[in-house]
Amino acid sequence: MDLTLAPRSVLSVTVHLAQGQASNALTSHPGSRTTSYLAHGDQTEAAELAGATPVDHWYLLSAVEVRAGWSTAALAVLGDSLTDGRGSTANRNNRWPDRLLDRLQPRLPGLALANQAAGGNRVLNDGPGPAALARLDRDVLPAYDVGDPLHLNPAGYKALAEAVPAGLLRRTGGRDGLSAVLRGPDG
Structure with a gap:
């Protein structure tokens, strides 16, 4: 279609x-x-x-x-019920990943967000559904052609740091020292 x-x-x-x-x-x-x-x-x-x-x-x-153009990038978010929308309002698209995208898109207009969260999701062992690690291999890495967790040039890191709520972004080492890890609101 x-x-x-x-x-x-x-x-x-x-x-x-x-x-x-x-x-x-x-x-x-x-x-x-x-x-x-x-x-x-x-x-x-x-x-x-x-x-x-x-x-x-x-x-x-x-x-x-x-199917998106070459200038589009996807940020895939894998998480639990908070990431899935627990505490958000029905039909308002105001889950925390939605709000994150609201803040990121003005600075990174080619960014799309894929929310791959599942309520009751556990990291290592299956819970109500498959464990997050299994879902990462099945739902995120192959679907979005993910190579690095989040690897940015200095301008991209600065834009992301300005857009992300305080405490959700941690700068880590990397090939050029600019890899970043996003954490959910619960740490």
Whole structure:
């Protein structure tokens, strides 16, 4: 499907299961902090869903792949329920990674953010879902062609340092001493 969307657009996807749902196995995100609408019948062409029931979960969709230009860079954030949006407001896109992007994009306009957080996520061992290390190998590194955690030139580091809330950025050594590590609000 070829769509042209402005950065940070809200995308609505309508799906019709002509044969119904064949099993209880369902891709879902119960902590999405975003409303989905369930409705009977094929309403894929409808501008508004008649008789829809709102639910604050995502169903059936685990990702949307976007082809971006060469000047676009992605910052992938892997975290737990705080990163996923616990404490944020439904339908407002005000999770802390959203707010971070609000601060970064004016200085780094080609930056996109991929929030790969999962509520209940644990780092080493599986919890309600796969451990973060397994998800890093599965969901982040191959999907975003990540080479370094966050490696910046001096101007990029300065812009990031000005945009990130105090205490969330730590400068580390690196090839030229300018690698940075972003920490979540809980440290």
